[in-house]
Amino acid sequence: MSSKSRRFQVHLATSLFGVLALVVFLFIIALLVSVPLLQGISDKSEVTRKQLLPELVSAQRNALKTEKIYAYLQAIYRAQNALDERNLRLEAQVLTQSFAFESDQVLLEETTALLASMREMIRLRQEQRQLKHLSENLFPEPLSRAELATQLLFSQLQAYPISEVRSERLHQLFSTELRQSSPLWPEISDYVQQIAALNDQVDQIYREALQRQEQLASYLSSDAALKTQELALEIRNDVERLGRYIVYFILIAACVAGVLLLVFRHAVQFPIETLVRGLKAIRPDSPVGVELQPVFFKELDTIRHAIEDYSQMTRDLHQLNAQLHALSQQDGLTGLANRRCFDTTLAEEFHRALRHGQTLSLLLIDIDHFKQLNDTYGHLIGDLCLKRLAEVLQHYTQRAGELAARFGGEEFTLILPQMGLQQVLEMAERIRLEVSELNFDEVNRAYPDLPPLEMQVSIGVAHYLPGDHLDQESFFIQADKALYRAKAEGRNRVCEGV
Amino acid sequence: MIKIILSLLLGLSVSWNVALAQPLRIATEGAYPPFSYWNDQGQLAGFDIEIAQVLCQAMQRECQIQAVEWSHIIEGLEQDQYDLVIASMAKTPERERRVDFTDYYYRSHSIFVGDPSRFQEVSAEALQGVRIATGRDTIMSDYLQATYPLSELHLTEDFEKALDLLVKGEVDLVLSDTINILDFLQSDAGARFDYLGDPLISDLLHAKAHIAVRKGQDQLRDAVNAAILQIRLDGTYDLINRHYFPFSIY
Structure with a gap:
C-alpha cells in the first residue's frame, strides 16, 4: 500500500x-x-x-x-x-x-x-x-x-x-x-x-x-x-464583422479544444494507460507489489490506490496459497512428502522415465515389527522411530527428482530416478545398515527396565530399465512383492523385485 | 376504413378546389367615369374594372363583375351577393363598421366644379344659398352636410346625374373627385366649367380608394392586399394607370 x-x-x-x-x-x-x-x-x-x-x-x-x-x-x-x-x-x-x-x-x-x-x-x-x-x-x-x-x-x-x-x-x-x-x-x-x-x-x-x-x-x-446605399454598406460591414467574429470564435474554440485534448492526454489518457499497465504487471509471485506514480485527478488516483492494494493482496494470497500447497503435500509427523505427493511424483517420474528412456528405481521400506515396538514402548516412541527413519531417508534424497515419502503407517518409499541397479541396491543396503545402527540411548535411559530399543527395516526394490514392458502399477507391484519377499525371508534385508 | 378516410379526403380536396375555382364576384358602380362606366358597346369599363381584372389574375381566380347601385352596394356585400366591392370607395368610420377594407389602390381629391366667372371663393360663407350637387351616401355628401349647412344640397343617385344637373343649370356647383371631374371638364358639355378653388384637403374627404370585403374575410383581404402589391411592383398597375391618366394616381 x-x-x-x-x-x-x-x-x-x-x-x-x-x-x-x-x-x-x-x-x-x-x-x-x-x-x-x-x-x-x-x-x-x-x-x-x-x-x-x-x-x-x-x-x-x-x-x-x-x-x-x-x-x-x-x-x-x-x-x-x-x-x-x-x-x-x-x-x-x-x-x-x-x-x-x-x-x-x-x-x-x-x-x-x-x-x-x-x-x-x-x-x-x-x-x-x-x-x-x-x-x-x-x-x-x-x-x-x-x-x-x-x-x-x-x-x-x-x-x-x-x-x-x-x-x-x-x-x-x-x-x-x-x-x-x-x-x-x-x-x-x-x-x-x-x-x-x-x-x-x-x-x-x-x-x-x-x-x-x-x-x-x-x-x-x-x-x-x-441612405439606402449607406445602410446596405453598414449591413455588409455588420455581416463581415459577424463573419470575422464567427471565425475568431471557431479559432478560440479550436484552441480550447486542443488544450483540453492535451490536458486530457496528459491528465487522463496517459495515467489510465499507466494504470492499465500497472494492473497488467501484477504478478502473484513477484517479490514486491506494483507501485505507481500519483496522478493529477483524484478519481484516477483512487484507482491507482486500488491497483496497488490489489497487487499487494494478490501477492499475499499467492504466499498463502503456496503455504497451503506445501501443507497439502507433506506428512504432518515426519515432514516427508505424503501419500498424495508420492502418487503424483511417481506418476510424473515414471512418465519421464518412459519418455526419455531413463532408469527409475522405487524403494518400499517397512519397519520390522513396528506394532510390537509400539506396544512395548508406546506410540510416542513409535512416532520417534518414524521421525528418525524419515531423517535417514531425507538424507538419501537430496538430488532433484528424488523423493522420500511416507506411504502410510510404518511404510516409507523412495523414488530414485537415473540410478543403476547396483547403485540402488547398495544404497538400500546402506539405508538398512544405517537404520539398524541408529542410536536410541535416550530412549533406553528413559526406559531402563525395557530391553534396548532397536529398529530394523525391510526394503523392496523395483528397478525400471528402458525397454521393460512395464506399466506404473506393475512397477509398484514389483516393489511391493520384493518387500513381501524380504519380510518372508526373515526381515532386516533388501530384496530386489523381478 | 382506410378507403373511407381516403375517399373523404378526396371529397374534401375536390370541394376545396371547387371553392377555389368558383369565380370571385365583384361589384362596381358603373356610373363614375373614368373609374367605372358603361362604354359605347354597353360593357362595363374603367380603371376600377381593369384593376379588378388584373387583381383576379394576380390571385388566379375567375372574375364576375357586376354594376350595383351605389346606395345599395355595401348592403349587397353584407348579404353575400358578391365578395368584393371595387368602386373607388373611401374608407369611413361608418363603412368600416359594416365591412372591412384592403389597402388603398389610388388616391384622389375632391374639388368644386362650376362656372369660374360666377364663383371664385368656395368657403362656406361665400356659398351661402348656392345650389350644390353631389352623389348620395358619399364622403362628399357627408362633407357638404357637415361643412356647408347654409348651401342648398342636391344629392343624386350618382355623380353623372349631379353633373347633368350642373349642365342643365339646375345647380350651380358640383363637388366631386378631381379625376372624375377632369373627364367632364375635357368634354364639350364641361367646356364652360372649371375647377374652383383649391382641392379640399379635409379628413372628411380622405379620398383614398379602397376595396371592401365582407367582415371577417381576412384571408380574402390579405390575398387582395398581396395582389395589389404585386400589380404595383410588376408594372401592371402603371400600365392601366397610363391608359386612363397621364400621371400616377397611386
Missing part, C-alpha cells in the same frame, strides 16, 4: 464542470456579440424595407410627376389654341393637386407656383388672341394701294404663330418707305409691339417656370438612395 500523494490534485468531475462552464461562457460571449449585430442587421433591413424603399419609390413617383409638369409647361407654351391650353392646364391642375397627399410642403408650394405660371401664360396668350382678333378690324374697306401692300404684309405677319410675332420680324417685313408711307403704320406697330411685349412676358414666365421646375427636380433627387 502506497502512501504517496501528489501535492496538487483535482477532482475529474470538478474539472469537467469547469470545462463545461468555460464552453457555456464562450457561447454566452458569442451570443452577446452576435445578437446585437444580428439585431442591427435586422433593424436596418427593416428600415430599408419599411422606410427607405417606400421613400425611394415615392421620390421616384414624384420625380416622374414633376417631369410631367415640365412636359405640360412646354406643351402649354407651344399650344396654338385655347382648348388645348385648357385641357393641358386641367390635367396639370389635377396632377399638381395630387401633391397635396405628400407631406412635403416645398413640393406642394413649388408645384402650385408652377401651376400659377401656366395659368398666367394661358392668360397672356388669351390676351394676345384678343389683340389679334381686334387687329383684324384694322383695315377699313376699300383699301388704297399703299394700304393693300401693307395689308398683304400684315396678313403675312398674322399667319405666323402668335408666339413668333416679334418686333424684329416687323422691321424685317416693313421697309422704311412703307413705314413712312402707310397711314396705318403707327397702329400696326403699336399692335405688334403689344403682342411682342406679351410674348416677352410669356417667355419670361416660361423661363422662370422652367428654372423652378429644374430646381424642384434637383430638390427631389431624394437622399433615400444615398
Whole structure:
C-alpha cells in the first residue's frame, strides 16, 4: 500500500464542470456579440424595407410627376389654341393637386407656383388672341394701294404663330418707305409691339417656370438612395464583422479544444494507460507489489490506490496459497512428502522415465515389527522411530527428482530416478545398515527396565530399465512383492523385485 | 376504413378546389367615369374594372363583375351577393363598421366644379344659398352636410346625374373627385366649367380608394392586399394607370 500523494490534485468531475462552464461562457460571449449585430442587421433591413424603399419609390413617383409638369409647361407654351391650353392646364391642375397627399410642403408650394405660371401664360396668350382678333378690324374697306401692300404684309405677319410675332420680324417685313408711307403704320406697330411685349412676358414666365421646375427636380433627387446605399454598406460591414467574429470564435474554440485534448492526454489518457499497465504487471509471485506514480485527478488516483492494494493482496494470497500447497503435500509427523505427493511424483517420474528412456528405481521400506515396538514402548516412541527413519531417508534424497515419502503407517518409499541397479541396491543396503545402527540411548535411559530399543527395516526394490514392458502399477507391484519377499525371508534385508 | 378516410379526403380536396375555382364576384358602380362606366358597346369599363381584372389574375381566380347601385352596394356585400366591392370607395368610420377594407389602390381629391366667372371663393360663407350637387351616401355628401349647412344640397343617385344637373343649370356647383371631374371638364358639355378653388384637403374627404370585403374575410383581404402589391411592383398597375391618366394616381 502506497502512501504517496501528489501535492496538487483535482477532482475529474470538478474539472469537467469547469470545462463545461468555460464552453457555456464562450457561447454566452458569442451570443452577446452576435445578437446585437444580428439585431442591427435586422433593424436596418427593416428600415430599408419599411422606410427607405417606400421613400425611394415615392421620390421616384414624384420625380416622374414633376417631369410631367415640365412636359405640360412646354406643351402649354407651344399650344396654338385655347382648348388645348385648357385641357393641358386641367390635367396639370389635377396632377399638381395630387401633391397635396405628400407631406412635403416645398413640393406642394413649388408645384402650385408652377401651376400659377401656366395659368398666367394661358392668360397672356388669351390676351394676345384678343389683340389679334381686334387687329383684324384694322383695315377699313376699300383699301388704297399703299394700304393693300401693307395689308398683304400684315396678313403675312398674322399667319405666323402668335408666339413668333416679334418686333424684329416687323422691321424685317416693313421697309422704311412703307413705314413712312402707310397711314396705318403707327397702329400696326403699336399692335405688334403689344403682342411682342406679351410674348416677352410669356417667355419670361416660361423661363422662370422652367428654372423652378429644374430646381424642384434637383430638390427631389431624394437622399433615400444615398441612405439606402449607406445602410446596405453598414449591413455588409455588420455581416463581415459577424463573419470575422464567427471565425475568431471557431479559432478560440479550436484552441480550447486542443488544450483540453492535451490536458486530457496528459491528465487522463496517459495515467489510465499507466494504470492499465500497472494492473497488467501484477504478478502473484513477484517479490514486491506494483507501485505507481500519483496522478493529477483524484478519481484516477483512487484507482491507482486500488491497483496497488490489489497487487499487494494478490501477492499475499499467492504466499498463502503456496503455504497451503506445501501443507497439502507433506506428512504432518515426519515432514516427508505424503501419500498424495508420492502418487503424483511417481506418476510424473515414471512418465519421464518412459519418455526419455531413463532408469527409475522405487524403494518400499517397512519397519520390522513396528506394532510390537509400539506396544512395548508406546506410540510416542513409535512416532520417534518414524521421525528418525524419515531423517535417514531425507538424507538419501537430496538430488532433484528424488523423493522420500511416507506411504502410510510404518511404510516409507523412495523414488530414485537415473540410478543403476547396483547403485540402488547398495544404497538400500546402506539405508538398512544405517537404520539398524541408529542410536536410541535416550530412549533406553528413559526406559531402563525395557530391553534396548532397536529398529530394523525391510526394503523392496523395483528397478525400471528402458525397454521393460512395464506399466506404473506393475512397477509398484514389483516393489511391493520384493518387500513381501524380504519380510518372508526373515526381515532386516533388501530384496530386489523381478 | 382506410378507403373511407381516403375517399373523404378526396371529397374534401375536390370541394376545396371547387371553392377555389368558383369565380370571385365583384361589384362596381358603373356610373363614375373614368373609374367605372358603361362604354359605347354597353360593357362595363374603367380603371376600377381593369384593376379588378388584373387583381383576379394576380390571385388566379375567375372574375364576375357586376354594376350595383351605389346606395345599395355595401348592403349587397353584407348579404353575400358578391365578395368584393371595387368602386373607388373611401374608407369611413361608418363603412368600416359594416365591412372591412384592403389597402388603398389610388388616391384622389375632391374639388368644386362650376362656372369660374360666377364663383371664385368656395368657403362656406361665400356659398351661402348656392345650389350644390353631389352623389348620395358619399364622403362628399357627408362633407357638404357637415361643412356647408347654409348651401342648398342636391344629392343624386350618382355623380353623372349631379353633373347633368350642373349642365342643365339646375345647380350651380358640383363637388366631386378631381379625376372624375377632369373627364367632364375635357368634354364639350364641361367646356364652360372649371375647377374652383383649391382641392379640399379635409379628413372628411380622405379620398383614398379602397376595396371592401365582407367582415371577417381576412384571408380574402390579405390575398387582395398581396395582389395589389404585386400589380404595383410588376408594372401592371402603371400600365392601366397610363391608359386612363397621364400621371400616377397611386
